[in-house]
Amino acid sequence: MTKRTTEYIPKTSLEQVIYDPNKNVNLKIKEEKLDITKKWMQTGNVKVYRESFTVDKSFTVPIAHVDLVIEHITSSSAIPSEEDLSTEIIRIPLSEESIEFIKHNVCLEDVSIYKQKIEEIKNIEATLKREEYKVKISGPLKIETE
Numbered sequence: 001m002t003k004r005t006t007e008y009i010p011k012t013s014l015e016q017v018i019y020d021p022n023k024n025v026n027l028k029i030k031e032e033k034l035d036i037t038k039k040w041m042q043t044g045n046v047k048v049y050r051e052s053f054t055v056d057k058s059f060t061v062p063i064a065h066v067d068l069v070i071e072h073i074t075s076s077s078a079i080p081s082e083e084d085l086s087t088e089i090i091r092i093p094l095s096e097e098s099i100e101f102i103k104h105n106v107c108l109e110d111v112s113i114y115k116q117k118i119e120e121i122k123n124i125e126a127t128l129k130r131e132e133y134k135v136k137i138s139g140p141l142k143i144e145t146e
Contacts, residue, residue, distance in 0.1 A: 032128040048113055065096030 070090040137143070 027133055029131045029133055031130040034126055034128060036124065061099055063097040063099065066094045068092040068094050 068091070070092070072088040072090070074086050074088070076084045076086070
C-alpha cells in the first residue's frame with residue numbers, strides 16, 4: 001500500500017479582516033473534498049492462436065496375401081525315383097491385404113479463454129485542507145453572547 005499525500009497550495013492567500021462595525025464582513029470558510037473517479041485503461045494485448053506442426057511417423061504393418069498354388073510333378077520313367085521327378089510350381093495371386101490409413105483428430109486438451117472481472121479494494125490516502133475561522137481580540141472589549 002502506497003501512501004499518497006497531496007500538498008495544499010491555496011489559490012489566493014488568506015487575508016486578515018479587521019472588523020469594522022459600519023461594514024458587514026463575510027468570510028468564506030473552505031474545506032477540501034476528494035472526488036474519486038475510476039476509468040478503464042488498457043494494460044496489455046493478448047493474441048491467442050493455435051500452432052500446428054508436423055511429425056513424421058514410421059509404422060511396420062504385416063500384410064498377407066493368398067495365392068493359388070498349382071504343383072505339377074512329372075516323372076521321366078515308369079518307375080519313379082527321386083532323381084527322375086521334376087516339379088513345376090505355378091502361383092496365381094488371388095487376394096492380398098492392402099494398407100489403408102485414415103487420419104482423424106483426437107482431442108488432447110480443452111483450453112478455455114475468457115475474461116474475468118476481479119474486484120479488489122485499494123486504500124487511498126490523501127491529506128485534505130480544512131479552514132476554520134478564528135477571532136483575535138485586541139484591546140479591552142466587552143463580549144456579549146446571546
